[in-house]
Amino acid sequence: MTGMTVIVKTITRWTAALIFLYGAYLVLYGHLSVGGGFAGGIILACSYVIMILAYGGKETIHALPKAVAARLDSIGALAFLILASLGMFGGFFFSNWIRDIWPGQQFRVFSAGIIPLANIAIALKVCVSLFLIFFILASLRMTRKGDKIEFRSEEVD
Amino acid sequence: MRRVAIFIVSFIVWCALVWPYNSANIAPDGTGTAWDLQSIVLGLFVAFLTALLFKEAFTTQPKNMFSPLRILWLLLYLPVFLYYCIRANLQVVYLVLHPDMPIKPGIVKVKTKLKTESGVTALANSITLTPGTLTVDVVNGNELYVHWLVVESADEDKATEIIVSRFEFFLEKIFV
Amino acid sequence: MVYTLCLLLFMIGLYGVLTQKNLIKIIIGLGIMEYAVNMLLIMVGYRHDGIVPILDRAMPLDEFLARAVDPLPQAMVLTAIVINVAVLALSIAIAMRLYQKYGTYDITEIRQLRG
Amino acid sequence: MMNQMHFLLPLAIAIPLGMGFILPLLGRKFTRLADVLANLTTASLVVLSVLLLISNVQLGKPAVYWFGGWQITASGTIFGINLVLDGLSALMITLVAVVSFAATLFSSRYMDQYTARGKYYGLFMLMITGMNGCILTGDVFNLYVFLEIAAVSSYALVAFGCERDELEAAFKYLILGCVASTFVLLGVVLLYAQFGALNMAQLGQRIASVEPTRGSILALLLLLSGLGVKAALVPFHAWLPDAHPSAPAPISAMLSGVLIKAIGVYAIIRVIFNVYGFTDQLGMTLMILGTLSMVVGVVLALNQWDFKRLLAYHSISQIGYVVLAIGLGTPLGILAGLFHLANHAIFKSLLFLSAGAVQYRTGTRQLDEMGGLAQRMPSTSRSCLVASMSIAGVPPFNGFFSKLLIIIACVQAGRWGFAIWAVIVSILTMASFMKVQKYAFYGKLKEKWAQIREVPLVMRYSMILLAVLCLAMSLLIVPGISAAVLEPARDALHQGVKGYQEAILVLLGSGG
Amino acid sequence: MSEIITAILITVGVLFNLFGCIGLVRFPDVYTRLQAATKCVTLGTCLTLIGVVIYGFSGGHGAMGLKALLCIGFLIITAPTAAHALARGAYKYGVKLKEPTVVDLYQDISPQQTSIDDEET
Known part of the structure; x- marks a missing residue:
């Protein structure tokens, strides 16, 4: 049996989704309150990291395959860049063009133009990058055979 | 069925999270209401996403979940x-x-x-x-x-x- | 006073980087240096008796501007932390690869390049 | 139309950044497509930078671009982040574009020996992003951020081969580079703590308005030493001779050709001339550092038998020339320094590329194992000869003119001692490259190299392109062309803090 | 009134935290220390948070109170799990039970090969 005891697994099952929700909350409300793309993204990544800790790498990589994660990584960064480039329509790079055409109401979710969208893009990038870093470092196993040291990866693909 | 359960629980938690961050929001001119439509729609979306990503989050027997x-x-x-x-x-x-x-x-x-x-x-x-x-x-x-x-x-x-x-x-x- | 402490922490990190022989300890030294700078950065933005720089409907804008702490250093710290994470991940990856090739974390034994 | 050209400024950062993320996505499956796209990207950067260069000359004053349309308020407070294009930035950005174009052209075949093409190009593009951002930004903290982007991707690229010495070099480079970046960050923090500004122009204004305090001097020292590590000036040069030879050849060309200049020398002179203001003391410091690098670099290089390592030591030495000339602070000195900087970018990247070409076919970097390669690899040998003559300062080539200018500038400023050192180092450089030519390309062809062929066509083209540039750059000495390219750059520095501020404060008034 | 209750709750909570920390210092080995830390710190923090809940709901900061309530739930779920994982990890790693220990039935199914003194590690 890989991973930890049934207690840890059950609790992980209960809490991973909650952590995910909280991360999403931080990302989406980052422009109104504490939080933002980076902090929220890290918490989103934590919901996967805790799954790695409890279930082991193999189980988790089914939930978020490595190739998909690598793609999402690039896509997140690209999305941010495209958002910035679209600002050219508003006259300037990074200009908040949505805000100009649809200002929204203060203290509401849709009140800051591109900032929440940028937050989402950053969160995607941060979440997936952190997940990948943790997964790769966690799935490496070092074994020493005499003088030779072998790296064995637990990855399935 | 499981996913529906996750969806419901997620939505409840979301509503608790986006409770108007300050009651001063509601008070003076009455413009800020407790929950506006935007956050509710957002909540539905996020709950859907959670249900999509996590297969069995809270329960394995969704039938008795809310008995x-x-x-x-x-x-x-x-x-x-x-x-x-x-x-x-x-x-x-x-x-x-x-x-x-x-x-x-x-x-x-x-x-x-x-x-x-x-x-x-x-x-x-x-x-x-x-x-x-x-x-x-x-x-x-x-x-x-x-x-x-x-x-x-x-x-x-x-x-x-x-x-x-x-x-x-x-x-x-x-x-x- | 606080500045001095931050600089002291910075010096500790620098000392660690310069004197330690273990790769991992060198990386930890780097981390300490970075945190010292980040802490200094946060302290720069601190204002005595300040409030959180989040707009609040209950508070007039003038009073908010007069009392809120400076949010710019916080944004800068966040950026610096992101960079640190990247550097840290890269350095650990390189250190592990070095361990794979040389079988040791000791910097004095890893000496192929000379001159 | 040309006046609106500064709207293209962010593209110089956005294009490579975007491609840096698209290429890893594509490079997994379509390696050839990744090659083509990377080359197209760098080619478009060349076009863009030439456009910017021309527009800068026509405009006659620095162009400023405010992100997100955040203008300066009437009270003079700066909230926004800006990009500034003056003569110096235009020169540097063109250099980066040209060298990176040659490098991508070269790597489209050279990188066949390695796997993970997409990741390689991704990192490469990120490095260009960092350098372009570093050159264009008008904000001290952004300078740090872009510097780190360029540096982190270069650490990864040095370790790209994942062999023993590459990893070791990369780790050394990483540790020193990281300490240096921390120094830079600390300097920035100290500046912000004292002056409450990050924009370079505003910072310069506030620094000039008060007497130099202990804090501001400490910040300057930290910035200087941090950036000095990046520029590999002599007391801080230890990482360079390991890191530069270990990287794949196109990356060595980028690192030696432009990276140490863009994030090292450029940042140093920007901070000294446009933020702090040039003083004689600072100039003296720069000159001493420059002379030290010059002498130590060339002396260590004489003794080398590893081709790329020898070139790396020469980089230190040539950077010394640049810093010495700029440290003179006279108009001619700055002009000569920038001219030499541009020349060095071209011929040093050409030298590294030809070293890479030799390594591509023979698989060795040791000079004494080569011999007579000119018979088998004529184009490589000829372009390498051109570059060697350039770096050694043989008359028709660009290196001669810039070195001559540097020596004249030294004499003109009355610094005879430095002039003599410059001449001596120049002679030593020539000796060292005669050794390279003798052992690598001329002499008797060794038995085991009898069967090797010339490198593929694309690689040859990129080397020939740079070799032609080596000759063409000599034309920069002609007054008309010099007025177009070098003199705006010289003016950007020589007008100092005042000029830089005025450029931004003028726009301030018109922007309302 | 609610402020007084809040103050009392927070004081008691902090006191429990303090006793937990004293226990962390005084107890002999990892497992007993974990006991002290988990119990006291969980209850102490919960009491503090309950204080916040009361303050929040009575003082017009409903959002704060509700989030504190969520915090309590989360803490009660996770704190014992963390303690359990730590204890199990320590045992599997080979940390010995200290002197006054009277019985160790766990030894039967999970024998410790290595013996590690937790003071030295």
């Missing part, structure tokens, strides 16, 4: 749990402050009648938070190894009697 009987038993269980929790703390305080520290620690084995994983988990966590005990491991799904601050009996049945039975009655009803 009123279980919730009633849970509410009954809470004060019992709280009582033992506070007693546990007072005991630790007593042990800590006692100059001789009259502890007699050891790891004992207890058995439980609970079947479901959630039940065992709840039992183990309850044990950890209550007087002088800390679950170290679960073996075969129903044998718990418990670290006991003041061992009263190393015998399996007797330890079970002391440690487990006070919760098992309720937990059996909750986690059917």
Whole structure:
């Protein structure tokens, strides 16, 4: 049996989704309150990291395959860049063009133009990058055979 | 079915999270309402996403998830749990402050009648938070190894009697 | 006073980087240096008796501007932390690869390049 | 139309950044497509930078671009982040574009020896992003951020081969580079703590308005030492001779050709001339550092038998020339320094590329194992000869003119000692490259190299392109062309803090 | 009134935290220390948070109170699990039970090959 005891697994099952929700909350409300793309993204990544800790790498990589994660990584960064480039329509790079055409109401979710969208893009990038870093470092196993040291990866693909 | 359960729970938690971040928001001119449509729609979307990404988050038997009987038993269980929790703390305080520290620690084995994983988990966590005990491991799904601050009996049945039975009655009803 | 402490922490990190022989310890030294700078950065933005720089409907804008702490250093710290994470991940990856090739974390034994 | 050209400024950062993330996505499956796209990207950067260069000349004053349309408020407070294009930035950005174009052209075949093409190009593009951002930004903290982007991707690229010495070099480079970046960050923090500004122009204004305090001097020292590590000036040069030879050849060309200039020398002179203001003391410091690098670099290089390592030591030495000339602070000195900087970018990247070409075919970097390669690899040998003559300062080539200018500038400023050192180092450089030519390309062809062929066509083209540039750059000495390219750059520095501020404050008034 | 209750709750909570920390210092080995830390710190923090809940709901900061309530739930779920994982990890790693220990039935199914003194590690 890989991973930890049934207690840890059950609790992980209960809490991973909650952590995910909280991360999403931080990302989406980052422009109104504490939080933002980076902090929220890290918490989103934590919901996967805790799954790695409890279930082991193999189980988790089914939930978020490595190739998909690598793609999402690039896509997140690209999305941010495209958002910035679209600002050219508003006259300037990074200009908040949505805000100009649809200002929204203060203290509401849709009140800051591109900032929440940028937050989402950053969160995607941060979440997936952190997940990948943790997964790769966690799935490496070092074994020493005499003088030779072998790296064995637990990855399935 | 499971996903629907996850969706509902996620949505409830989301609503709790986006409770107007300050009641001053509602007050002066009445423009800010408790929950505006935007955050509700966003909540539906996020809950949907959560249900999509996490296969079995909160329950394995979604049918009984919201049965009123279980919730009633849970509410009954809470004060019992709280009582033992506070007693546990007072005991630790007593042990800590006692100059001789009259502890007699050891790891004992207890058995439980609970079947479901959630039940065992709840039992183990309850044990950890209550007087002088800390679950170290679960073996075969129903044998718990418990670290006991003041061992009263190393015998399996007797330890079970002391440690487990006070919760098992309720937990059996909750986690059917 | 606080500045001095931050600089002291910085010096500790620098000392660690310069004197330690273990790769991992060198990386930890780097981390300490970075945190010292980040802490200094946060302290720069601190204002005695300040409030959180989040707009609040209950508070007039003038009072908010007069009392809120400076949010710019916080944004800068966040950026610096992101960079640190990248550098840290890269350095650990390189250190692990070095261990794979040389079988040791000791910097004095890893000496192929000379001159 | 040309006046609106500064709207293209962010593209110089956005294009490579975007491609840096697209290429890893594509490079997994379509390696050839990744090659083509990378080359197209760098080619478009060349076009863009030439456009910017021309527009800068026509505009006659620095162009400022405010992100997100955040103008300066009437009270003079700066909230926004800006990009500034003056003569110096335009020169540097063109250099980066040209060298990176040659490098991508070269790597489209050279990188066949390695796997993970997409990741390689991704890192490469990120490095260009960092350098372009570093050159264009008008904000001290952004300078740090872009510097780190360029540096982190270069650490990864040095370790790209994952062999023993590459990893070791990369780790050394990483540790020193990281400490240096921390120094830079600390300097920035100290500046912000004292002056409450991050924009370079505003910072310069506030620094000039008060007497130099202990804090501001400490910040300057930290910035200087941090950036000095990046520029590999002599007391801080230890990482360079390991890191530069270990990287794949196109990366060595980028690192030696432009990276140490863009994030090292450029940042140093920007901070000294446009933020702090040039003083004689600072100039003296720069000159001493420059002379030290010059002498130490060339002396260590004489003794080398590893081709790329020898070139790396020469980089230190040539950077010394640049810093010495700029440290003179006279108009001619700055002009000569920038001219030499541009020349060095071209011929040093050409030298590294030809070293890479030799390594591509023979698989060795040791000079004494080569010999007579000119018979088998004529184009490589000829372009390498051009570059060697350039770096050694043989008359028709660009290196000669810039070195001559540096020596004249030294004499003109009355610094005879430095002039003599410059001449001596120049002679030593020539000796060292005669050794390279003799052992690598001329002499008797060794038995085991009898069967090797010339490198593929694309690689040859990229080397020939740079060799032609080596000759063409000599034309920069002609007054008309010099007025177009070098003199705006010279003016950007020579007008100092005042000029830089005025450029931004003028726009301030018109922007309202 | 609610402020007084809040103050009392927070004081008691902090006191429990303090006793937990004293226990962390005084108890002999990892497992007993974990006991002290888990119980006291959980209850102490919960009491503090309950204080916040009461303050929040009575003082017009409903959002704060509700989030504190969520915090309590989360804490009660996770704190014992963390303690359990730590204890099990320590046992599997080979940390010995200290002197006054009277019985160790866990030894039967999970024998410790290595013996590590937790003071030295």
